[in-house]
Amino acid sequence: xxxxxxxxxxxxxxRSLPVRGNAATVSLFWRRDFSGKSSYDYREMLRNGLSDIRxxxxxxxxxxxxxxxxxxxxxxxxxxxxxxxxMKKFDVVISLGEQMQDLGISHNLFTYSILINCxxxxxxxxxxxxxxxxxxxxxxxxxxxxxxxxxxxxxxGKRISEAVALVDQMVEMGFQPNTVTFxxxxxxxxxxxxxSEAVALVERMALxxxxxxxxxxxxxxxxxxxxxxxxxxxxxxxxxIEPNVIIYNTVIDGLCKYKHVNDARNLFNEMENKGIRPDVxxxxxxxxxxxxxxxxxxxxxLLSDMIEKKINPDVVTFSAxxxxxxxxxxxxxxxxxxxxxxxRSIDPDIVTYNSLINGFCMQDRLDEAKQMFEFxxxxxxxxxxxxxxxxxxxxxxxxxxxxGMELFREMSQRRLVSNTxxxxxxxRxxxxxxxxDMAQELFKEMVSDGVPPNLMTYNFLLDGxxxxxxxxxxxxxxxxxxxxxxxxxxxxxSIMIEGMCKAGKVGDGWDLFCSLSLKGVKSDVIAYNTxxxxxxxxxxxxxxxxxxxxMKEDGPLPDSGTYNMLIRAHLRDGxxxxxSELIREMRSCExxxxxSTIGLVANMLHDGRLDKSFLEMLS
DNA sequence: CTAGGGTTAG
Numbered sequence: 001x002x003x004x005x006x007x008x009x010x011x012x013x014x015r016s017l018p019v020r021g022n023a024a025t026v027s028l029f030w031r032r033d034f035s036g037k038s039s040y041d042y043r044e045m046l047r048n049g050l051s052d053i054r055x056x057x058x059x060x061x062x063x064x065x066x067x068x069x070x071x072x073x074x075x076x077x078x079x080x081x082x083x084x085x086x087m088k089k090f091d092v093v094i095s096l097g098e099q100m101q102d103l104g105i106s107h108n109l110f111t112y113s114i115l116i117n118c119x120x121x122x123x124x125x126x127x128x129x130x131x132x133x134x135x136x137x138x139x140x141x142x143x144x145x146x147x148x149x150x151x152x153x154x155x156x157g158k159r160i161s162e163a164v165a166l167v168d169q170m171v172e173m174g175f176q177p178n179t180v181t182f183x184x185x186x187x188x189x190x191x192x193x194x195x196s197e198a199v200a201l202v203e204r205m206a207l208x209x210x211x212x213x214x215x216x217x218x219x220x221x222x223x224x225x226x227x228x229x230x231x232x233x234x235x236x237x238x239x240x241i242e243p244n245v246i247i248y249n250t251v252i253d254g255l256c257k258y259k260h261v262n263d264a265r266n267l268f269n270e271m272e273n274k275g276i277r278p279d280v281x282x283x284x285x286x287x288x289x290x291x292x293x294x295x296x297x298x299x300x301x302l303l304s305d306m307i308e309k310k311i312n313p314d315v316v317t318f319s320a321x322x323x324x325x326x327x328x329x330x331x332x333x334x335x336x337x338x339x340x341x342x343x344r345s346i347d348p349d350i351v352t353y354n355s356l357i358n359g360f361c362m363q364d365r366l367d368e369a370k371q372m373f374e375f376x377x378x379x380x381x382x383x384x385x386x387x388x389x390x391x392x393x394x395x396x397x398x399x400x401x402x403x404g405m406e407l408f409r410e411m412s413q414r415r416l417v418s419n420t421x422x423x424x425x426x427x428r429x430x431x432x433x434x435x436x437d438m439a440q441e442l443f444k445e446m447v448s449d450g451v452p453p454n455l456m457t458y459n460f461l462l463d464g465x466x467x468x469x470x471x472x473x474x475x476x477x478x479x480x481x482x483x484x485x486x487x488x489x490x491x492x493x494s495i496m497i498e499g500m501c502k503a504g505k506v507g508d509g510w511d512l513f514c515s516l517s518l519k520g521v522k523s524d525v526i527a528y529n530t531x532x533x534x535x536x537x538x539x540x541x542x543x544x545x546x547x548x549x550x551m552k553e554d555g556p557l558p559d560s561g562t563y564n565m566l567i568r569a570h571l572r573d574g575x576x577x578x579x580s581e582l583i584r585e586m587r588s589c590e591x592x593x594x595x596s597t598i599g600l601v602a603n604m605l606h607d608g609r610l611d612k613s614f615l616e617m618l619s
Numbered sequence: 620c621t622a623g624g625g626t627t628a629g
Contacts, residue, residue, distance in 0.1 A: 078620040085621090113621040120622095148622040155623095180623040187623075214625025221626095249626035284627040319628040351629045358629080386629055 046076050050083035055092065058084050062096055071105050078110040090118035109135070113146045120153025128153055144175050148184055155188025163188050179207070183215040190219035199232060208241055217247055221254025226263075229254060245271070249281045256289030264289065280306070284317040291324030299324075315341070319352045326359035334359055350376070354386050361394025369394055383414070389421045396429025404429055405438075418449075424457050431464025439464055459491050466499030474499055490516075494527045501534030509534050510543075525556040532562060536569035544569065545578075560591040567593070568600050576610070583617050593618035 045053075045061060053061070062080060065072050077100060084093050097115045100107065107115070112135040119128035128150060132142060142150075147170055154163035167177055167185055177185075182205065189198040202216045213236060220229040229251055236243055248271045255264035268286060271278060283306040290299040299321065306313060318341040325334040338356060341348065348356075353376040360369035369391060373383065388411050395404040404426055411418055423446040430439035443461060446453060458481055465474035478496055481488060493516060500509035513531045516523055528551050535544040544566060551558050563586035570578040583593070593601070598618060604610040 075620050080620095082620060108620090110621045115621095117622065143621085145622045150622090152623065178623095179625095182623090183625075184623045186625095209625095211625050215623090216625085218625055244625095246626050251626095253626065279626090281627050286627095288628065314627090316628050321628090323628060349628090354629050384629090390629085 043072075043076070046079050050079060051086075053083055055084065055087055055089055058087075059092065059096075062099075066099070066103055066105075071103075074105070074108045074111060077105065078108070078114065081111060081114045085114055085118055088121075090121045093118045094122075107135070109140045109143065109146070112140060113143075113149060116146060117149035117152075120149055120156070123153075123157055125150075125153045125157050125159065144170070144178065144181065147175065148181050151181065151188075152184050155184060155191060158192075160188055160192040160194065177207075179209055179211050182207070182212045186212065186215045186219060190223070195220060195223060195225055195228065199228065202232075203235070208239070210241070210244055210247065213241065213243070214247055214250060217250050217254075221250055221257075224254070224258045226255060226258055226260060243276075245276050245279055245282065248276060249279070249285060252282060253285040253289070256285065259293075261289060261293060261295075278306075278311070280311055280314050280317060283311060283313070284320055287317060288320035288324065291321060294328070313341075313344075313346070315346050315349050315352060318346060319349070319355060322352060323355040323358075326355050326362065329362065331359040331363060348376075348379075348381070350381055350384055350387065353381060354384075354390055357387060358390045358394075361390060361397070364394070364398050366394055366398055366400070383416070385411070385416055385419055385422065388416060389419075389425060392422065392429075393425045396425055396432070399433065401426070401429040401433045401435070418451060420446075420451055420454055420457065423451055423453070424460055427457065428460040428464065431460065431468065434468060436464065436468045436470065455486055455489060455492070458486070459489075459495060462492065462495045462499070466495060466502070469503075471499050471503045471505075488519075488521070490521055490524050490527055493521060494524075494530050497527065497534065498530045501530065501537065506534045506538045506540070523555060525551075525559050525562070528555060529559070529561050529565065533565055536565060539569075539573065541566075541569055541573055541575075541578075558589075560586070560594060563589075563591055564594045564597045568597055571600060571604065571610075574609075576614075580614070580617060587617075 050058065058080060065076065065080070081093050081096060084096070094115060097107070097111065097118075100111075112131065116128045116131050116135075119125070119131060132146070132150065135146075136142065147166065151163055151166050154160065154166060163185060167181065170177060170181070182201070186198045186201065189195070189201070198216050198219055202212055205212065213232075217229055217232060220232065233243060233247070233251060236247075248267065252264045252267050255261070255267065264286060268278060268282065271282075283302055287299045287302050290296075290302065303313060303317070303321070306317075318337055322334045322337050325331070325337065334356065338348065338352070341352075353372060357369045357372050360366070360372060373387065373391065376383065376387075388407055392404040392407050395401065395407065408418065408422065408426060411422070423442060427439050427442055427446075430436075430442065439461075443453070443457070446457070458477065461477055462474050462481075465471070465477065474496070478492075481492065493512060497509040497512055500506070500512065509531065513523070513527065516527070528547060532544045532547050535541070535547070548558060548562065548566060551562070563582055567579050567582045567586070570582065586592075598615075601610060601615055601618060605612065605615060
């Protein structure tokens with residue numbers, strides 16, 4: 001393959017990207033760091049390391065460097081390009097690399113490797129290959145780093161077979177694949193759902209290192225392949241490869257996430273018996289999982305246990321606990337833990353603050369949520385998109401969508417990038433506030449900003465249009481969705497069925513409902529209730545009863561809402577016998593009459609249409 | 620000076 005590549009040397013040419021940074025930032029920058037020194041002092045910057053450099057400053061530095069005569073050495077350029085690549089600004093690196101080329105600054109193995117990596121990370125593998133070819137023509141032999149970059153490109157593109165072939169070829173070329181090579185390939189195999197190939201690979205590997213095993217164990221756990229994971233663990237032990245604490249942590253976490261909490265506890269004991277000391281990650285992971293299953297006392301026992309054993313809980317441990325309590329609505333407990341962590345001199349971080357803000361929002365205590373927001377900023381902990389999404393959701397829920405929109409505008413001022421969740425939250429909020437125009441405007445903005453709408457976005461759009469009396473428009477969107485590659489779910493259909501029924505088009509709703517099985521979509525209790533409600537509204541009670549029968553035979557179990565709806569419909573229809581039969585059935589399922597049923601019965605008692613015995617049947 | 624990313628929280 002590489003022989004083929006070398007004959008393909010294309011010119012390394014791309015459109016230049018606008019160079020960021022303006023005169024003001026340049027002069028500030030130089031005043032700050034180089035007052036009174038010549039521009040040649042880029043050397044000093046490079047010596048001091050570029051790990052904390054900002055993108056604008058890095059680009060400015062590049063402009064200074066290319067002004068120098070003679071040009072700085074290629075090593076200095078490679079340091080700079082590398083620092084920008086670490087910021088994941090691959091397009092900028094490519095643009096600067098091209099400018100170097102145009103200025104006659106020749107690349108070397110390292111800068112070529114950086115650029116090849118950047119093309120790969122931008123999923124432009126053919127350009128990476130072309131550059132590799134060019135580099136080889138110039139006499140630079142790719143090394144294991146260059147080839148591993150390419151491997152990563154194949155793994156992340158849809159070219160996993162080429163990735164596997166590349167590793168074979170690397171071996172033929174005399175390279176000994178290392179941990180990086182293997183973890184990259186394993187990652188790629190899992191990305192392409194080739195779990196068993198990954199296991200086979202690690203088993204026939206000459207190099208038996210724990211990191212590579214860790215990558216496989218992690219991949220298996222993430223997919224929930226618990227049996228494969230445990231058998232791999234056994235095989236490791238047989239092969240005298242003793243799993244370390246990280247491997248155990250991975251498996252314990254995987255077991256927890258897939259609901260095998262007791263197995264996780266057992267494995268925890270097993271590692272202790274083998275003399276492998278659990279660490280803060282082991283505990284945090286177990287604690288977080290126990291919380292998620294509502295096992296509070298077990299979780300707090302583990303917390304005391306780790307403190308006793310001098311394994312200090314850290315910000316992750318506390319954040320996990322705080323978040324779990326918040327989600328349970330136990331904000332007081334969460335605040336207690338927050339105070340406890342401060343007492344232990346553990347600094348809360350953005351995740352901790354986000355959870356607490358969420359806790360306040362969940363209880364509609366928005367002022368306190370905002371105070372917490374201000375407080376984190378005052379502590380130099382800067383809000384991220386999750387912080388804003390949480391707050392926006394809180395404001396929308398409290399019907400203060402205007403303020404949600406203000407927060408949204410504030411995000412761009414802070415240079416935070418809104419994501420799909422941001423837009424979804426606001427679109428829903430705007431529709432709920434009845435502001436259809438703004439909601440649709442925002443949807444357009446989302447698309448034009450390149451934020452990908454997902455199924456939830458479209459469902460909110462349909463729901464909002466239907467609930468605001470715009471069924472026709474919803475039907476247009478629905479039509480588009482059906483033609484697209486999106487896989488519509490039962491929510492989508494329920495929304496449309498409800499929209500049709502509420503607009504009086506129960507027949508259309510019925511047709512859609514009946515088409516679900518053909519589409520391979522299983523109706524849930526919401527879909528049935530929606531349809532039953534529609535039929536009741538048109539007094540098609542026989543059909544509604546038939547649907548209840550169908551639910552009992554082969555559908556989702558009817559809930560309290562199903563029965564109450566049908567009971568009311570039959571009462572309104574004057575059919576006491578049918579109603580009392582349904583009430584008996586409902587009571588046998590341990591459901592009771594809901595507020596509107598009781599209200600209706602009370603009214604009918606009042607005007608004499610029913611007698612007292614009816615009310616007694618209900619409660 | 621170049622590559623990947625085996626463990627926990629939103």
